[in-house]
Amino acid sequence: MIELLNISKSFAGQKVLNDISTVFDKGKTNLIIGQSGSGKTVLMKCCIGLLDIDEGIINFDELCFSDLSIKKKRTTRKKMGVLFQGGALFDSFTVEENVMFPLNMFTTMSLEEKLDRVNYVLKKVNLVNANHKYPSEISGGMTKRVAIARAIALNPQYLFCDEPNSGLDPKTAEVIDALISDLTHEFQMTTVVNTHDMNSVLQIGQKIAFLYQGDLWWEGDKDEILKTDNKELNDFVFSTELTRRIK
C-alpha cells in the first residue's frame, strides 16, 4: 500500500501537483489517468523520490518514505520496479544484460540461475530471441517490454509503470496490460500505472485516479468511470467519436 497525503509540487512557481491525497492498494492495479501535461509523470516521480515534493507525506506501507535520507531511500528502492516513459534501457548493454543488471547488483545467484531468471521474465513479456540485441537494434514496443522485464526481474513489491503501452499496437498493448495485471495479482504487488489509454482503463482499472490540471479530480473504478457525470472526466473518457457514439 502506498499512501499520499497532501502532495504539492511546483516548478519555478508553476504549480504542477496541487494538494493530492490518495491511496494505492496492495494487490491491485492502481491507475493514474489524465491528459498529456496533467502531471502524471511528475506524480509518479514524486512517489519514487526522483523529484522532491514541496509539501506532503508519502508512506510505503509502514515506512514514511518522503522523510528518509537518500541512503535509506535507495534501500527501499530495491523493492521497487520502475518502467520509465521512454524505457531508459542502458544502451551499452544488450537486452539480456539489461534485464540481468539488477540481478548482478543485488543477488548472489550463479550465472545459470540469473540466465534462467532473465529468460523467464523475457518470456513473460513475450520476447524471445532478442537476448543479444542492443537497445538501438530493437523496436519501440520491444524496448517497452524489455524495460518491463527489467522492472520485474527482482520480484518487486511496488511496481510503477509510466505509460507501459503507449506506442504499442492494440494487440501488444493488451498483452502488456494483462501481464501487469497478472503479475500484480500473482505477487500481490502494489502497482501504479500511468496511462491515457481508455482500453487499459477499462481492462485493468481496479482503482482509478483522474488528474486534471494538477488536481485529483475524481477517484473510482472501471465500472464507475462510465457512469460518472463529472464533466471534465466525461470529456476525457468520451473524447473520441467512437466512444461518444457508443454512449
Added chain:
Amino acid sequence: MKTFNEIGAYVLLMFQAFKRPDKGRVFRRQLMMDFEALGTNSLGLIIILSLFFGAIIAIQMAYNIDNPMIPLKTIGFSTRQMMIVEFAPTIMSLILAGKVGSSIASEIGSMRVTEQIDALEVMGINPANYLILPKITASMIYNPILMVFSIVVGIFGGWLAMIVTGLSSSVAFIEGVRSWYDPFTVTYAIIKTLVFAFIIASVSGYKGYTVKGGSVEVGKASTQAVVYSSILIIVFDLILTQMLLT
C-alpha cells in the same frame, strides 16, 4: 555566486562518488571497460604525438645551440627534460582532456537525458559511484602509464631526428639523455599526471552528470568539460610547479 554553487555541487557529487561500490565484481568490470575506453584507445594518439614532439624539441635545440661553447649533449639532456617535466604530464593531459573528457561528459550526459541515471537511482544504486568512480580510478591508473610511454617514445623521437638529420651524433645525444639526471623530476611528473587525471575524469563526469535538457545540452556539457578541465590543468600546473620545484 554561480561559480560557488557549481563548486559546491561538484564537491557533493565527489562525496557521492567516493563511496564503497555496492558490488566489487561489477565495479571491476566497469573499471576494465574504462581502462579500454579511456586508456588503451588513447595509446596510439599519445605515441604518435610524443614521437613527433620529441623530434621537434631535439631539432629546435640543435638549431638554438649553434655555439661551440655549449656541448652537443645539451640536446639530449633538454629533450629528456622537456618530455619529463612538461610534455608527458601537462601537454599529454591537455590532449586527453579533449579526447577523454569530452567522451566521459557526453556518455554520462546522454545517460542523464535518456533517464538511464534515473533508472539506476530507482533501482537503489548510487549512480555517481557506479558511473564516475570507475572512470576516475581508470584515469588515475592508466594516465601515468601513458605518461611513461610518452617520455620513452619522445626521447626516442628526438634520437631518431638526430640520426636522420645528422645534427648530432647518436653517442652525444644518448650521453645527454643520461646526464644530470634528477629522479625527483619523474616523481614531480607522476604527481602532476595523477592530479590532472583526477581533474579530467571528475570535472567531465560532473559536467555530464548535471546535464539538464536534451542532446543540445549534452553537446554543450562536453565542450564545457574540455574547457574547464584544460583551464584547471594549467592552473594546477602552475600551483604544483611552484609547490614542488621551489
